[in-house]
Amino acid sequence: MKILLLNDDYPPRGASSVGTIVEGLAKEYGERGHAVFILTSHRREENPGILRMGNVVSLPISYRASLRHYRCLRMGRVSRMIDEEIRRIQPTVVHAHNIHQYLTYDALRIARKHTDRIVITLHDVFSFSFARLSTAKYLSSLGEDAHMTWKDHVQSVGWEWNPLRNTRIRGAFRKNVRWVTVVSNALGRAAAQNGIENATLIYNGIDPAPWQCGEAAVNAFRAKHGLEGRRVLLFGGRLSVDKGAVELLHALECIRREIPSVLLLVMGDTERWQGLVEHAQVPQNLAAHWRCTGWLERPDVLCANYASDIAVIPSLCLDTFNMMNVEAMAARKPVVGTIFGGTPEVVVHGETGFVCDPRDIDTFAGYLKTLLQDDALRERMGEAGRQRAQEYFTLEKQAKEFLRLYQE
Structure with a gap:
């Protein structure tokens, strides 16, 4: 098959987790003998022309x-450029991932002119929500009620709300897309509550083979970030x-x-982290118990997982899948995570x-303390996580399921 993958960003220019997932799928498809093409975007300020790099446009x-x-x-x-590229490539299948910022949902209409095998994967809530889904009723229902009203949308984005947007998106799916897929059942339920029904579940995955880190690299990472002799939460x-940073800081204080x-x-933007620390109003001396690395390149993310004891995913929004879960499990690390998403x-x-x-700080902190104080439990859960990641969340499994879908 000739497969065209659409995503708003793509490595090395793009650094999103979805871009990395698309890159992995492209590699898997290519190894199975399929012709793979990528259509992505960059900012005009960087380069005003169309960039062609092998199979990437x-x-x-x-x-x-x-x-x-x-x-x-x-x-x-944008639509005219996309039409010209799809006409040139003549794909058998067009698989859209995140197109809700630059490539636009009109790409689906254009793709339908050239093939009837069109897939869109929802990686997040932005096909029906204008921001991260963290409404009061969603949280109070413990993640069960994800339905959003126009008041919710206005509250989340104010005057930027477009009252026709969601209707237009659902129309684009209904008229042009053969398969809508989601990365978790939680996302599928939320999509259905907001008018996007009958989505197919296909979990994200990683390639476990390169997700290994040598002892020397781990030790060097530990030394660089002052982790020796520390019990490390990642x-x-x-x-x-809404990623739970404030609750995590209060748990850390306990x-x-x-x-x-x-x-x-903490892996992420240092200024944003400092703002969250100030917002949490925790004691100043708690700073001795956290390190913010800034954004890390993928090899350092790998080292961070191996250099840590536990991964923490405390989101207070519909966090649809969160690749950190699987990445930590593949590195034999237990996860203390959220019920949301x-x-x-x-x-x-x-x-x-x-x-x-x-939000239940005592329970949250209690689970973290239990794991930090019990080496055997931490090791047992880490190994169980590695086995689960290899059985259910591999890139190979994800690619096979998509290829089977393409051929239906």
Whole structure:
């Protein structure tokens, strides 16, 4: 087959987790003998022309961020470029991933002109929500009620709300897409509650073979970040209040009273992290118990997983899958994660880690203390996590399921 993958960003220019997933799928498809092409984007300020790098085509697309919820539907210039590229490639299958910022949902209409085998994978909530889904009723229902009203949308983005956006997106799916897939059952249920029904579940995966880190590299990472002799909790991503950063800091404050060697290792933007620390209003001396590395390159992310004792995913939003769950499990690390979103589908409570409502600080901190104080339990859960990751969440399994779908 000739497979065209669409995503707003793609390595090495793009650093999103979805871009990395798409890159992995492209590699898997290619190894199975399929012709694979990537259509992505870059900012016009970087380069005003179309960039061609082997099988990757990057389109120059920029606009004011406040117009996102209008521009995501269609931009005439972008649509013309996409039409020309799809006509040139003549794919058997077009598989869209994140197109809700630059490539636009109109790419689906254009693709339908050239093939009827069109897939879109929802990696997040932005096909039906204007921001991360963390409404009061979602949290109070413990993640069961994800339905959103126009008032929820206005509250999340204010005057940037586009009242026609969601209807247009559902129409684009209904008219042009053969298969909508989701990365977790939690996302599938939320999508259905907001008018996107009958989605197929295909979990994300990683390639476990390169997800190994030598002892020398781990020791060097530990030395660089001052981790020797510390019990390390790993936290990272796009740092924000709805990722549970405040609750994690309060849990850390509880833990350090009993485990003075505890250290929270934060992978993410240092300025954002400092803002969250100030927002949490924790004691100033708690700073001795966290390190913020800034954004890390993939090899260092790997080392961070191996250099840590536990991964922490305390999201207070519909965190649809969170690749950190699987990455930590592949590195034999137990996970203490949230009940909100897809984490409970990845992390088996009591077997590969624990899941809880992070707002319950005592329970949250208690699970972390239990693992930090019990080496045997930590090792047992870490090994169970590695086995689960290899059985259910590999890139090979994900690619096979998509290829089977393409051929239906």
